[in-house]
Amino acid sequence: MEIRIAEHAGACFGVNRALDIVRKAADGSHQVYTLGPLIHNPRVVDELARGGVHSAESLDGIPSGATVVIRSHGVVPQVITDALDAGLVVDDATCPLVKRVHKAAEELHGDGYRVVVVGEKGHAEVEGICAYAGPDAVVAIDPSELPDDLPPKVGVVVQTTQSAAALQAIVEALRPKVEDLQLRNTICLATRQRQQAAAALAAQADVMIVIGGRNSGNTRRLVAICSEACPRTHHIESQDELDPAWFEGARVVGITAGASTPADHIHAVVAALEALR
């Protein structure tokens, strides 16, 4: 049984940066909180909690003087204002590539376009983008969610971890309906590389293992992409979930991992698979 790891897999630049920022903050004398779990990976969040990094659901639960780390997903700007007003120290770990989406949405809205945000309603990153996209911004992940009353000028931005297929479906639905369609493809490079590498490896593999939090949207999209080419695709959070029966008769096992999966979690899965050979 040959084990192959996707060319691009696991923790991305923005997640590693956020982890560095929070670990550095936790070294100091301040109490450290994140607004919501730092990343969509319960194992990492548990590790951080053991290191004294708390996760708060809102600013109300954070004592004055503490440090609050803004996650890589970003927030609506009012949250940062409120945190400073509440006497908190703010460490902003918003990924620069998410800030690029904020800027694109703000420019389109400023130029008179109604902004369509391709993404998941309620996702923290999407909520942050909407704060820059104007009060009439639309969030849609499927063409059926687009309104009928679209103006002649529509601008499109995308949640950084969305799939190219979701974006393409929305753009194709909009094209015949609006006169001036402006597209800003803000799917980040790390996402595109992970999705392309996962698809390429799944096409060669008898079994695919996708590692990452079950609450991680980008990991679930990797599962969907791999499942198209490799029906024997399994989503796990840790090596403890591997079932030897999955690998019966398999010659090539492929591994990929979501953008919030640290390298040591991938290595642990590889070690567990090597022990099965």
Ligand code: SF4
């Ligand atoms: S997935 Fe992309 S945008 Fe999101 S944190 Fe990683 S690098 Fe940044």
